[in-house]
Amino acid sequence: MPINFSHVFFTYNPKSPFQSNALKDINITLPEHRFVALVGRTGSGKSTFVQLINALLSPTDGYVKIGDYINHPEKAKKAPKDLSKEQKKAWKAEQKRIQQKHKSKDIKALRKHVGLVFQFPEYQLFEETVEKDVAFGPKNFGDSKEEALKKAHQALEEVGLDSSFFTRSPFDLSGGEKRKVAIAGILATSPEVLIVDEPTAGLDPAAAKDAMALFQKIEQAGTSVFLVTHDMDLVAQYADEVIVLENGQVVKQCPPSELFGQDLTQYSLQNPHVFDFALRLEKRGLKLNTASLRNVDDLANAIMEAKK
Amino acid sequence: MSRFTMGRYVPYNSFLHRMDPRLKIYSLIIFMIAIFVNYPTWAMTYTMLGILFVMTIVLLRLAHMSLLSLLKSLSSLWFMVVFILIIYIFVPRYSEANADWYFLIGTYKVYWESLLEAGKVMLRLIVMLSVSMILTATTTPLALTDALDWYLSPLRWMGVPTPILAMIIALALRFIPTILEDVERILKAQSSRGVDFKHGHIFAKFRAIISLIIPLFVSSFVRSDELANAMECRGYDPTSKRTKYRKLHFQWWDLFEFVVVSAVIACFFYVAFGHFDAYATWWGLVTK
Amino acid sequence: MNIIEVEHLKYAYDKNSKPAVDDVSFTIPAGKYVTLIGHNGSGKSTLAKLLSGLITHYEGKISLFGQPIEKADNAAIYALRKKMGFVFQNPDNQFVGSTVRDDIAFGLENRQVPHEEMDGFIHTYAKKVGMEDYLDQSPENLSGGQKQRVAIAGVLAMHPELVLYDEATSMLDPVGKRDILDITFHLREENPNLTVLSITHDVEEAFRSDYVLVLNAGKLVLEGTPAEVFSHTEELKKIHLDAPFFLSLKAALKAKGMEIPDEIDTEEKLEEFLCR
Numbered sequence: 001m002p003i004n005f006s007h008v009f010f011t012y013n014p015k016s017p018f019q020s021n022a023l024k025d026i027n028i029t030l031p032e033h034r035f036v037a038l039v040g041r042t043g044s045g046k047s048t049f050v051q052l053i054n055a056l057l058s059p060t061d062g063y064v065k066i067g068d069y070i071n072h073p074e075k076a077k078k079a080p081k082d083l084s085k086e087q088k089k090a091w092k093a094e095q096k097r098i099q100q101k102h103k104s105k106d107i108k109a110l111r112k113h114v115g116l117v118f119q120f121p122e123y124q125l126f127e128e129t130v131e132k133d134v135a136f137g138p139k140n141f142g143d144s145k146e147e148a149l150k151k152a153h154q155a156l157e158e159v160g161l162d163s164s165f166f167t168r169s170p171f172d173l174s175g176g177e178k179r180k181v182a183i184a185g186i187l188a189t190s191p192e193v194l195i196v197d198e199p200t201a202g203l204d205p206a207a208a209k210d211a212m213a214l215f216q217k218i219e220q221a222g223t224s225v226f227l228v229t230h231d232m233d234l235v236a237q238y239a240d241e242v243i244v245l246e247n248g249q250v251v252k253q254c255p256p257s258e259l260f261g262q263d264l265t266q267y268s269l270q271n272p273h274v275f276d277f278a279l280r281l282e283k284r285g286l287k288l289n290t291a292s293l294r295n296v297d298d299l300a301n302a303i304m305e306a307k308k
Numbered sequence: 309m310s311r312f313t314m315g316r317y318v319p320y321n322s323f324l325h326r327m328d329p330r331l332k333i334y335s336l337i338i339f340m341i342a343i344f345v346n347y348p349t350w351a352m353t354y355t356m357l358g359i360l361f362v363m364t365i366v367l368l369r370l371a372h373m374s375l376l377s378l379l380k381s382l383s384s385l386w387f388m389v390v391f392i393l394i395i396y397i398f399v400p401r402y403s404e405a406n407a408d409w410y411f412l413i414g415t416y417k418v419y420w421e422s423l424l425e426a427g428k429v430m431l432r433l434i435v436m437l438s439v440s441m442i443l444t445a446t447t448t449p450l451a452l453t454d455a456l457d458w459y460l461s462p463l464r465w466m467g468v469p470t471p472i473l474a475m476i477i478a479l480a481l482r483f484i485p486t487i488l489e490d491v492e493r494i495l496k497a498q499s500s501r502g503v504d505f506k507h508g509h510i511f512a513k514f515r516a517i518i519s520l521i522i523p524l525f526v527s528s529f530v531r532s533d534e535l536a537n538a539m540e541c542r543g544y545d546p547t548s549k550r551t552k553y554r555k556l557h558f559q560w561w562d563l564f565e566f567v568v569v570s571a572v573i574a575c576f577f578y579v580a581f582g583h584f585d586a587y588a589t590w591w592g593l594v595t596k
Numbered sequence: 597m598n599i600i601e602v603e604h605l606k607y608a609y610d611k612n613s614k615p616a617v618d619d620v621s622f623t624i625p626a627g628k629y630v631t632l633i634g635h636n637g638s639g640k641s642t643l644a645k646l647l648s649g650l651i652t653h654y655e656g657k658i659s660l661f662g663q664p665i666e667k668a669d670n671a672a673i674y675a676l677r678k679k680m681g682f683v684f685q686n687p688d689n690q691f692v693g694s695t696v697r698d699d700i701a702f703g704l705e706n707r708q709v710p711h712e713e714m715d716g717f718i719h720t721y722a723k724k725v726g727m728e729d730y731l732d733q734s735p736e737n738l739s740g741g742q743k744q745r746v747a748i749a750g751v752l753a754m755h756p757e758l759v760l761y762d763e764a765t766s767m768l769d770p771v772g773k774r775d776i777l778d779i780t781f782h783l784r785e786e787n788p789n790l791t792v793l794s795i796t797h798d799v800e801e802a803f804r805s806d807y808v809l810v811l812n813a814g815k816l817v818l819e820g821t822p823a824e825v826f827s828h829t830e831e832l833k834k835i836h837l838d839a840p841f842f843l844s845l846k847a848a849l850k851a852k853g854m855e856i857p858d859e860i861d862t863e864e865k866l867e868e869f870l871c872r
């Protein structure tokens with residue numbers, strides 16, 4: 001599903017002492033069927049960015065086009081005064097095009113296609129059983145009870161929870177299992193675009209690895225995956241492409257190897273461990289080929305190569 | 309970042325912000341009394357409420373707030389206003405003396421006094437809400453707690469555990485923003501699972517609310533449990549004595565403000581309870 | 597002196613379930629930075645609750661500061677807690693005050709520090725954790741890392757002999773995590789008598805500590821210096837614990853035929869060795 005940001009601005013609490021500009025003039029077409037990482041320091045506008053894709057927020061100015069759905073400001077913008085007649089006409093036509101009227105079912109259709117897994121999603125669980133909770137999404141999007149349960153079972157198996165979990169209470173599970181149930185709750189609606197916000201936060205390394213492997217599998221099955229994270233090791237390891245947000249603007253969009261391995265203080269980011277080590281070696285005069293650096297094994301290969 | 313909500317503290321450095329919180333609570337209470345006492349005649353009622361209204365506007369100005377944006381944000385208030393107006397028209401209220409004082413819509417009698425009554429209630433509502441908003445916008449929750457603590461302190465002599473009460477209030481105020489953030493997060497998470505909080509029939513709405521309430525309870529219980537553990541580990545023992553970091557100091561200008569506020573309220577009370585009719589007195593002076 | 601002594605400690609949440617902590621014994625001498633690692637559900641957090649006196653009905657023996665804990669003696673537990681500081685996992689749920697200032701003051705009030713001395717303490721310790729410019733900020737305007745720094749300041753203001761981190765960094769982003777560790781190492785340089793027990797699943801932190809305890813399914817499976825513990829690669833893999841970056845790199849290089857002498861035991865030394 002093509003996603004396109006056009007002159008998007010977003011301001012929190014406009015015209016109040018708490019006013020803050022989260023996004024400033026974002027123009028970007030998001031890549032499809034790829035594993036994309038969205039990075040930037042706290043407050044750079046990442047979470048606002050992803051909520052616009054899911055129409056949980058509406059832009060203050062500009063618009064976001066997600067497939068056929070246009071997420072536009074609540075009120076149409078008034079034309080500037082100094083326009084000629086033709087310009088005014090063109091302006092009006094443009095406003096008419098953007099200001100789609102959305103019915104409840106349009107928004108639901110959008111959210112079915114764009115799945116958003118929030119940080120600490122285990123706090124959204126509420127049903128008596130695991131399967132019911134996972135089936136909640138599909139049911140909201142119009143599936144019958146049986147269909148929804150079938151989808152729920154599939155999604156649960158996909159995240160690695162077998163049938164022994166189906167009828168248990170989600171509140172009796174461990175933290176890592178709860179997280180899996182919550183993720184299954186989004187996967188059950190088989191979204192075309194999956195956005196995950198810090199999915200590994202608070203998990204132990206083994207559970208974190210499982211979660212990332214799952215997203216990788218989903219991406220390979222043809223879903224676009226957007227990973228919002230502070231953890232650059234994950235970015236280096238999994239992402240095909242990285243988008244850097246800084247101060248409400250997109251400042252870089254490139255493959256991870258192009259971003260990493262240089263001084264990143266200008267973006268308030270730190271290099272992944274492997275790139276950091278490569279950079280330190282480089283400073284001492286050992287130049288490595290970092291073009292396809294993802295993990296420790298690649299780093300060892302690059303070092304062996306350079307030492308030859 | 310949560311949305312700007314009415315009733316939230318707005319950090320400015322105004323005269324009202326610097327005022328002693330105890331004095332502010334005192335002023336709020338007597339302002340409220342002045343709003344709700346009955347004045348002798350209609351003319352006096354509207355004069356006194358008018359004075360209060362003007363005072364409110366001045367106070368709003370001092371607090372860097374605008375009445376207009378305040379009224380706009382209180383959309384439910386407008387519903388109330390229309391509701392009250394309709395009720396007073398269809399369930400007329402008038403005294404025997406003014407039973408002839410009406411106008412006709414078609415053949416329906418609308419009593420002038422009903423409209424005056426409705427106007428009074430509306431004015432009271434607006435002034436009351438405004439001054440409460442002024443208090444919360446100019447006083448940090450912390451200062452409010454300290455002030456409440458001070459007002460509660462006499463109860464200690466009756467064996468009421470006021471430090472515990474004060475701690476409960478302080479914690480509640482501390483966690484309001486945190487829990488509002490939880491609400492917003494859960495609301496958004498469930499929205500992206502296809503819950504529609506705005507539309508739909510009653511049953512669907514009920515389901516929507518359940519999907520919000522249960523996770524909210526679960527996370528709040530987890531929070532309170534962890535908070536209790538943390539407080540215990542940090543040496544909090546509700547039964548033992550604690551020293552105080554924040555102490556309120558009454559300044560000389562607070563005394564001055566206290567006198568002014570009390571003097572103003574005394575005037576209002578004189579009018580209300582002394583059945584003082586300024587217009588009649590004035591008329592008496594003129595015709596003498 | 598041993599700050600913590602635990603002997604045959606056993607605890608189950610209810611009678612029929614498997615014990616969460618099962619026959620665990622260890623000692624922690626004064627002035628050491630000890631990490632306790634294990635994946636979620638290994639019994640780490642239960643152990644933390646036992647050590648802090650939040651759980652009292654256990655089997656076995658716990659001594660803190662050379663003094664055995666009497667299980668039901670609340671007054672004694674309160675007294676012992678005066679020498680201990682705790683930093684928990686969730687930054688929000690341990691932030692008691694409405695502002696940074698008030699949160700640090702909370703502990704001081706509990707210890708009945710006189711009103712006049714409080715501001716001095718607050719400034720000193722806020723400065724130690726780099727939060728002196730945020731004293732009047734409320735928690736919703738702070739990042740998780742900043743809130744944890746405030747928690748540390750609150751702990752330090754009590755002059756504890758033992759600081760216990762219960763997954764204090766697990767909810768933080770990498771920058772917040774690094775800040776907390778840097779502050780901790782710095783504090784230990786300043787005060788070598790400070791004992792730190794950090795319950796964590798961050799192997800990098802464990803690698804930098806003095807002594808490592810590894811817990812799995814309620815049992816202590818490995819203990820020793822980081823070098824010793826992490827040399828058991830296979831055992832650690834079995835219980836889903838990764839090797840720290842340095843060791844996995846060293847192992848990868850060795851597997852590819854590079855010969856690295858044993859005395860290369862830090863990242864810096866490896867850097868130097870590779871560029872020779």
